[in-house]
Amino acid sequence: MAGKIFDVIGIGLSCVDLVMKVPKFPEVDEVVVTLExxxxxxxxxxxxxxxxxxxxxxxxxxxxxxADSFGDDILNEFKKVGVDTRGVIRDKDFGSPLSFIQVDNQGDRKISHYPGPAPFMSPQDVEPLRDYIASAKIIHLDGINPHSAIRSAEIAKEEGTLVSFDLSTSLEAVEIFGLTREDVINFVKPMDVFIPCKLAAKGLTGEDNFEEAAKKLLEIGPSTVAITLGGGGCVAANRKEVVKKPAYMVEVKDTTGAGDAFHGGFLYGLLHDWSLDKTAQFANAVAAIKCQYFGARSGLPTEREVEKFLKTAEPL
Incomplete structure (x- = not known):
């Protein structure tokens, strides 16, 4: 992929997460005291x-x-960690995307989300960004707006950029946006890399056996598939092999963003042409390290920190 400036460009939703640590989730009309x-x-x-x-x-x-203070915060946070933001569009008609997240003592979570203008990003918004998309080796889609995501994928294919798609919700949740199972399958077909959660993988294939589910997902079209299994680790597959790698034993403080951390780790392995086994192991480690911290991005490790973790990490 000579001439590509960026390794990966993400396309989708970016929001502010207001996270509260609670001793337990409140019942209707109950007030619980937030610990953090x-x-x-x-x-x-x-x-x-x-x-x-x-x-x-x-x-x-x-x-x-x-075009609000939360939007300013989002941009500043991106810039702080070195994310290029020239593709971010400010919309004066909506407040920025916002999530209210409660996390209990077991690390489980409940989320209320206001999507803001993100679902209204159109193919017309993406079109002027063709050269930007073409400058990446991989684009990574969350599909929050299927129409703009599809156009982004088409542009990427035309420009020799690989396309990765994360489906981190059940098919029932996707139906809220008016999409059917067949719509999702058609969306997945041209993807190079597909990383669904276990609920999405089961919904698309009908398989409880995730090794078999991964094989069926490959038949749809992607050349690489990774299914996230939470505490069960992951199953990853390509045209040559299927591997299952365990999660790691850590003190879980917050699972928010664990799947996203996995996606980052997995794409990092693909960028470096690592074996499927090493890529899956590395991605699981990135997710495990993140789970030891509150917040979706807190504790995200460097490559050196992952390597250090893997020297002593115990599989679940």
Whole structure:
């Protein structure tokens, strides 16, 4: 991929996460005292891009945010970690994307989300960014707006850029946006890399056996598939092999963004032409390290920190 300036450009949602640590989730009309509070930053593709930046990759981001103080915070946070922001669009008609997240003592979470202008990013918004998309080795999509994501993927294919797609929700959740299972399958077909969560993988294939699910997903079209299994680690597959790698034993403080951290680690391995086994192991380690911190981006490691972790890490 000679002539490519960026390793990966993410396209999708970037938001502010207001995170509260609670002893338990409140019942209806119940008030619980928050033990810890913080303003963090999120968004599936955005988090993966920040993970890649921390690992040492050269990255950028395309997305739509509000022309408000939260939008300023989002841009400043990107710039702080070295994410190029020339593809970020400011929209004066909407507030920036915002999530309210509660995390309990077990590290489980509940999320309320206001998407802001992100779902309204159109193919027309993407079109002027053709050269920017063409400057990346890989674009990573979260599909928050299928129409702009599809156009981004088409441009990438025309320009010799690989396309990665993260589906980190169930098919039932996708249906809220008016998409059917067939729509999702058609979206996945041209992808080079597909990284679904276990709920999405099962919904698309009907398989409880995730090694078999990975094989079926390859038949749809992608050349590489990785299924995130939470505490079960991951299953990864390409045309040559299928591997299953365990998660790692850590003190879990917050699982928010763990899947996104995995995506960043996995794409980092692909960028370096590592074996599928090493790539999956590395991605699991990035996710495990992140889970020891509150907030979707807190604790994201450097490559050296991952290597150090793997020397003593115990698999679950």
């Amino acid at each position: 509070y913080g303003k963090h930053f999120g968004g599936v593709a955005a988090n993966a891009i920040v993970a890649l930046a921390r690992l040492g990759a050269k990255v950028g981001f395309i997305g739509k945010i509000g």
